[in-house]
Amino acid sequence: xxxxxxxxxxxxxxxxxxxxxxxxxxxxxxxxxxxxxxxxxxxxxxxxxxxxxxxxxxxxxxxxxxxxxxxxxxxxxxxxxxxxxxxxxxxxxxxxxxxxxxxxxxxxxxxxxxxxxxxxxxxxxxxxxxxxxxxxxxxxxxxxxxxxxxxxxxxxxxxxxxxxxxxxxxxxxxxxxxxxxxxxxxxxxxxxxxxxxxxxxxxxxxxxxxxxxxxxxxxxxxxxxxxxxxxxxxxxxxxxxxxxxxxxxxxxxxxxxxxxxxxxxxxxxxxxxxxxxxxxxxxxxxxxxxxxxxxxxxxxxxxxxxxxxxxxxxxxxxxxxxxxx
Numbered sequence: 001x002x003x004x005x006x007x008x009x010x011x012x013x014x015x016x017x018x019x020x021x022x023x024x025x026x027x028x029x030x031x032x033x034x035x036x037x038x039x040x041x042x043x044x045x046x047x048x049x050x051x052x053x054x055x056x057x058x059x060x061x062x063x064x065x066x067x068x069x070x071x072x073x074x075x076x077x078x079x080x081x082x083x084x085x086x087x088x089x090x091x092x093x094x095x096x097x098x099x100x101x102x103x104x105x106x107x108x109x110x111x112x113x114x115x116x117x118x119x120x121x122x123x124x125x126x127x128x129x130x131x132x133x134x135x136x137x138x139x140x141x142x143x144x145x146x147x148x149x150x151x152x153x154x155x156x157x158x159x160x161x162x163x164x165x166x167x168x169x170x171x172x173x174x175x176x177x178x179x180x181x182x183x184x185x186x187x188x189x190x191x192x193x194x195x196x197x198x199x200x201x202x203x204x205x206x207x208x209x210x211x212x213x214x215x216x217x218x219x220x221x222x223x224x225x226x227x228x229x230x231x232x233x234x235x236x237x238x239x240x241x242x243x244x245x246x247x248x249x250x251x252x253x254x255x256x257x258x259x260x261x262x263x264x265x266x267x268x269x270x271x272x273x274x275x276x277x278x279x280x281x282x283x284x285x286x287x288x289x290x291x292x293x294x295x296x297x298x299x300x301x302x303x304x305x306x307x308x309x310x311x312x313x314x315x316x317x318x319x320x321x322x323x324x325x
Contacts, residue, residue, distance in 0.1 A: 006106050006143065008069065008113055017114065017137070018107035025137055028115050029101070033122030035131035037098070043133035045098060048152060055151035055159070057088040063143040067206075071187045074113050076207040078120030081147045083208050086128055087228040087283035089151035090210060093160040093219030098133045098150040099125055104140025117145070128212045160219050160226035165244035165288040169224070171301035172293045174214040174285040177233055177255055179204035181279025182264045182272065189268045198267075201260055208283050214296050218287040221294040226287040232280040232321025237309045240286070247306030249313060254300040277311070277318040 017025050030038055037043040048054065061067055061081050072080075086096040101121060105114065114137075125132050133150075153159055183205030186194040194202045210228075218226060225244060227236050233255070241248045257265070257272035265272035285297075293299050309316065 006108065008110055012110040012113040014110055014112050016107060017105050017109045017111055020111050022137060025111055025114060028111055029118040032115060032118035033125060033132035035133055037131055037133040049154055051156055053153040055089050055092050055094040055153050056148065057085055058146065058148040059085050060144060060146040071192055072206045074117035075120030077145060078117040079124045079207055081145045082121055082124035083210060083283055084230065085147045085149035087210050089149050090215030091160060091226045091228045091285055092151065092153060093215045093226065094151035094153040095216055096128045096130045096149055096151045098131050100148040101132060101135035102146040103137045104144040105137065106141065106143065107139050109143065157219055160215065160223055160287060162225060162227060162240045162243035165225040165240060165246050165303050167246055167303055167305045169288040169290050169303040170293065170299050171248055171303060172287050172289060172297035173300045174297045175210055176204060176282055177229060177284055178257060178261055178272065178276035178279050178282065180208055180281040181275035182261045185268045185270055186264055195267060198260060198264055201264055205281065208281065210283050210285065211296055214285045217296065218285065218289065218294045222291045223287040223289040223294065226285060229282045229284040229286060230280055232278045234277050234309050234316050234319045235321030237286065241307065241309055245307065247304045248301055248309045249304060250301040250309065250311045252312040254298065274318045277316050278320040280322045
């Protein structure tokens with residue numbers, strides 16, 4: 001783990017957070033993601049629409065564990081912190097409306113670095129028509145970024161919970177599966193300058209994206225359960241299957257590694273199926289529905305009676321995933 005001896009990229013010059021002071025640093029952050037709701041002791045949000053509910057989630061990103069400064073730009077770090085939280089809101093079938101940011105930063109952190117991080121956050125929240133509405137910054141031994149996301153669940157339909165998958169439904173997915181893990185493997189092998197043509201895999205890890213409203217669309221068209229692929233496909237689907245008391249059988253052809261992943265596997269000496277089944281951090285929305293695949297989704301499996309997760313009716317070759325401890 002890195003501490004206050006953290007070496008920031010040389011392009012980030014100017015005063016440090018210790019030299020500029022807390023209030024001035026906060027002004028720099030707010031300027032990169034301005035909002036009419038930000039600037040007081042707490043944010044007072046708009047009145048919720050009738051028959052709506054509030055959705056809240058939080059996640060942290062710690063330097064040396066969730067990102068490395070030699071691999072990721074501050075814009076990517078900020079953007080990824082938003083996506084990993086907004087994906088959880090989307091997986092409930094809700095719309096992200098606001099985010100709160102907390103940062104622990106070593107005292108030698110250049111303010112220009114935090115300005116770039118906040119810029120990345122601002123770019124992502126705008127994509128979702130959301131706002132950065134507040135936060136905090138403190139001195140810490142290693143760079144830590146924590147985001148709390150707030151969402152709105154409209155209408156009378158139930159949220160997309162883990163315990164609502166039913167036998168006879170299809171499993172559908174919106175987004176790539178395994179790209180982030182393949183990108184991480186390339187970064188570990190080559191550093192930031194990965195082989196030409198494989199930048200898409202690197203970027204899937206350092207700067208994941210999800211299409212806004214996918215969760216809302218799934219919910220409005222009949223999906224009943226959902227999660228996002230954050231800890232690993234088998235891990236996340238096993239959690240969903242256990243909560244619902246069902247078996248999920250994945251279609252091997254529908255989730256097979258693509259040409260980029262196969263090439264990355266050859267270069268790194270890795271079975272690309274490991275990335276597909278155990279990788280995580282793609283934040284792909286995974287949902288179950290009795291109807292056809294909603295817009296932006298594709299069918300990748302079936303829900304049946306039983307328990308656990310299989311691939312083509314067989315035990316998965318890889319079943320690990322991300323764990324915090």
